[in-house]
Amino acid sequence: MAAISSDTSQKPRISYHEFYTDGFTPREHYRPLWEHIQSVGQNAFEAKVHESQLALHAEGVTFTVYGDSDEGIERIWPFDLIPRIIPASEWSIIESGLKQRVRALNLFLKDIYHDQRILKDGVVPAELIYQGKDFRREIMGIDPPHDIYTHISGIDIIRDEDGKYLVLEDNLRTPSGVSYMIENRVIERRILPEFFAKYRVRRVEHYPALLLEALRAVSPRGTGQAEIVVLTPGIYNSAYFEHTFLAKEMGVELAEGRDLVAKDDVVYLKTTTGLQRVDVIYRRVDDDFLDPLVFRSDSTLGVAGIINAWRAGNIAIVNAPGNGIADDKAVYPYVPDIIRYYLAEAPILHNVPTYQMTNPEERAYVLDNLERMVVKAVSESGGYGMLMGPASTPALRKEFAAKVQEDPRNYIAQPVIQLSRHICYMDGELEARHLDLRPYIIYGDDINVVPGGLTRVALTKGSLVVNSSQGGGSKDTWVLAE
Amino acid sequence: MRYFIEHETVLEYPEAVREHHVELRLTPREDSYQRLLGITLETEPTAGLRGYRDYYGNQVTCFDIIQPHRRLVTRMRAEVENTLANPFDFQPLSPGDEQERLREALRTTPALYDYILSRSPATPNLGRLDQGFAFPCHEPGRPVLESVQQAMEWITTVLRYKAGVTTVHSTLAQALTAAAGVCQDFAHLLIAIVRSWKIPARYVMGYLASREEGAEEAPPATHAWTEVFIPGRGWTGFDATQQILANDLFIPVAVGRDYLDAAPQRGSFKGDAAGDNPVIRLSISQQ
Numbered sequence: 001m002a003a004i005s006s007d008t009s010q011k012p013r014i015s016y017h018e019f020y021t022d023g024f025t026p027r028e029h030y031r032p033l034w035e036h037i038q039s040v041g042q043n044a045f046e047a048k049v050h051e052s053q054l055a056l057h058a059e060g061v062t063f064t065v066y067g068d069s070d071e072g073i074e075r076i077w078p079f080d081l082i083p084r085i086i087p088a089s090e091w092s093i094i095e096s097g098l099k100q101r102v103r104a105l106n107l108f109l110k111d112i113y114h115d116q117r118i119l120k121d122g123v124v125p126a127e128l129i130y131q132g133k134d135f136r137r138e139i140m141g142i143d144p145p146h147d148i149y150t151h152i153s154g155i156d157i158i159r160d161e162d163g164k165y166l167v168l169e170d171n172l173r174t175p176s177g178v179s180y181m182i183e184n185r186v187i188e189r190r191i192l193p194e195f196f197a198k199y200r201v202r203r204v205e206h207y208p209a210l211l212l213e214a215l216r217a218v219s220p221r222g223t224g225q226a227e228i229v230v231l232t233p234g235i236y237n238s239a240y241f242e243h244t245f246l247a248k249e250m251g252v253e254l255a256e257g258r259d260l261v262a263k264d265d266v267v268y269l270k271t272t273t274g275l276q277r278v279d280v281i282y283r284r285v286d287d288d289f290l291d292p293l294v295f296r297s298d299s300t301l302g303v304a305g306i307i308n309a310w311r312a313g314n315i316a317i318v319n320a321p322g323n324g325i326a327d328d329k330a331v332y333p334y335v336p337d338i339i340r341y342y343l344a345e346a347p348i349l350h351n352v353p354t355y356q357m358t359n360p361e362e363r364a365y366v367l368d369n370l371e372r373m374v375v376k377a378v379s380e381s382g383g384y385g386m387l388m389g390p391a392s393t394p395a396l397r398k399e400f401a402a403k404v405q406e407d408p409r410n411y412i413a414q415p416v417i418q419l420s421r422h423i424c425y426m427d428g429e430l431e432a433r434h435l436d437l438r439p440y441i442i443y444g445d446d447i448n449v450v451p452g453g454l455t456r457v458a459l460t461k462g463s464l465v466v467n468s469s470q471g472g473g474s475k476d477t478w479v480l481a482e
Numbered sequence: 483m484r485y486f487i488e489h490e491t492v493l494e495y496p497e498a499v500r501e502h503h504v505e506l507r508l509t510p511r512e513d514s515y516q517r518l519l520g521i522t523l524e525t526e527p528t529a530g531l532r533g534y535r536d537y538y539g540n541q542v543t544c545f546d547i548i549q550p551h552r553r554l555v556t557r558m559r560a561e562v563e564n565t566l567a568n569p570f571d572f573q574p575l576s577p578g579d580e581q582e583r584l585r586e587a588l589r590t591t592p593a594l595y596d597y598i599l600s601r602s603p604a605t606p607n608l609g610r611l612d613q614g615f616a617f618p619c620h621e622p623g624r625p626v627l628e629s630v631q632q633a634m635e636w637i638t639t640v641l642r643y644k645a646g647v648t649t650v651h652s653t654l655a656q657a658l659t660a661a662a663g664v665c666q667d668f669a670h671l672l673i674a675i676v677r678s679w680k681i682p683a684r685y686v687m688g689y690l691a692s693r694e695e696g697a698e699e700a701p702p703a704t705h706a707w708t709e710v711f712i713p714g715r716g717w718t719g720f721d722a723t724q725q726i727l728a729n730d731l732f733i734p735v736a737v738g739r740d741y742l743d744a745a746p747q748r749g750s751f752k753g754d755a756a757g758d759n760p761v762i763r764l765s766i767s768q769q
């Protein structure tokens with residue numbers, strides 16, 4: 001929880017620059033890259049940028065943006081050629097911090113859906129859980145294969161003004177974007193192989209192989225008998241590109257709900273040669289739509305009976321249903337306590353200070369200082385349902401204040417943090433833009449943090465919103481070997 | 483009292499449906515006053531029946547019929563003994579002890595929060611209902627039992643029993659506007675009132691037997707009432723429709739936050755045909 005600052009006149013601090021130590025001198029780990037760019041010259045670089053655009057187009061790397069009324073516009077993935085580089089020493093902190101966090105959140109989910117010790121011990125308030133939209137009573141007492149809930153996590157990390165890495169939010173439901181992490185690397189390697197000659201960059205392209213291994217590891221019939229499908233909501237989903245990409249890369253079937261059927265607690269894929277038993281469902285369908293028998297009965301995207309098949313231990317559902325209670329933004333402030341509670345360790349990565357809107361004092365403070373706050377709806381993601389205070393209009397602030405007062409449990413607020421900046425190649429100029437990082441963590445036999453991630457860039461000058469759905473771009477992310 | 487209950491539900495579809503998955507909450511619950519002496523469940527077409535206990539403690543029976551069919555019959559026969567002759571037979575705690583006991587219960591059983599915090603169209607936040615009612619309060623110095631009884635009395639001033647005004651999916655606001663409803667609406671209103679006092683209340687779906695031997699009039703369907711968590715006594719049934727405490731004529735089957743959690747039958751199928759209204763045949767006889 002955030003301390004309420006009495007000094008309301010403090011000026012926003014200057015963001016950390018990833019690339020320069022000051023306005024002119026690149027940081028040590030960027031020097032070889034910098035020298036290379038300077039030696040190549042702007043014209044050559046411009047040509048490379050053009051080439052990368054063509055490559056993205058040819059590969060069909062797209063994403064979908066939703067507005068208030070439209071049904072989604074497909075856009076080419078915006079990509080900046082200048083990579084973001086993370087030295088091994090920094091990565092090792094991120095890696096151990098993420099492993100710790102995922103391990104604790106997984107234990108939290110198991111506890112919440114079984115004995116609820118953490119609630120009985122008063123570490124996390126029971127009211128918070130029981131008022132969470134994504135607390136799924138329907139799965140209480142079910143034992144997922146190997147006790148794993150959070151098979152794939154995407155945890156968003158930012159750097160504060162001092163350059164310290166902080167966790168901004170956890171995504172434990174169906175985190176997306178990993179295909180862009182891979183595509184960024186593929187394009188970068190193709191267009192700028194000479195960059196890679198100067199660094200020892202750790203691989204991310206084997207992500208589908210890591211994912212496949214983790215999916216096999218949770219098969220109830222054992223790794224030797226693991227029929228896997230990727231369950232997609234279909235072509236209208238914003239991440240459909242990624243669903244096809246991952247299914248293709250892993251060499252498994254891409255299925256929609258209607259392609260599967262549950263029978264006597266066993267799930268089958270309907271094939272031209274009959275029903276074929278399925279062991280692991282990597283689902284990219286939200287909980288609400290997953291099983292019309294137990295969740296939303298009007299859903300046509302899911303498979304009736306798969307929750308009971310899961311309960312019977314006949315399938316693994318990846319990620320587990322019910323994870324939304326652990327990445328609920330109102331539970332987020334308790335994650336450091338959750339880590340201490342289950343692991344008896346001090347958290348390695350810290351949170352961003354967060355105000356609970358259910359606390360009357362914190363709420364009053366936030367409502368008085370909305371223009372300096374980021375307000376977020378607790379179960380939304382992708383930058384939807386968010387108020388970015390400094391960039392907001394009085395009308396929008398008024399609207400959010402009303403929403404917060406109407407349903408305090410549904411909102412949290414954070415002071416605006418000046419995300420770190422990095423140079424980007426914008427229309428022939430090198431300009432600084434804010435960015436964050438979403439690394440991916442795979443939990444199978446062991447917890448594996450993929451060395452890299454999706455660096456998202458706020459393309460609009462001065463903007464702190466990096467979500468691709470809100471006009472963000474991306475960079476290839478290089479984690480250096482020792 | 484010993485009862486023999488038979489509950490049959492027939493669903494017919496104008497066109498064949500398939501991949502039909504069903505969950506039944508039809509097994510009478512067992513508690514300190516009620517014993518289940520025997521039960522059989524069967525379906526037409528026949529299906530492999532499986533079961534589990536849900537989060538609310540209900541015994542669920544599930545099955546699926548994948549092949550096309552136009553008719554689905556489910557039939558439950560059970561023999562039940564209920565010994566709750568006098569629901570008033572308990573030592574009430576002092577109001578102060580009741581509060582203390584409730585705090586303790588919430589600490590050791592966090593799931594009780596559901597029955598305080600849960601809000602739905604059937605059991606809304608009364609403070610947000612814009613209908614000008616002065617809903618009953620629970621005075622801190624008064625035993626919970628008395629407050630609930632008074633709330634039941636108050637309910638008769640705003641709702642009268644009338645079938646056909648509300649449907650199974652009506653909201654509480656609709657019932658209040660119509661000033662009429664059936665047992666489900668009475669149960670939901672009492673739940674909403676008790677929850678506004680921060681005392682746990684839940685919905686009960688079950689059967690209501692008749693005292694009169696050989697009463698010809700068959701019960702129309704299942705009954706619904708409310709259970710309130712009375713500290714020191716535990717879950718206690720209140721029938722707001724008849725303004726009485728539940729006794730050995732009440733045969734509880736399933737509970738939940740509202741009617742949706744305790745629905746006797748829930749299904750999902752594929753096919754163009756919307757299901758016709760189920761035809762339910764229910765008989766309860768004393769042994």
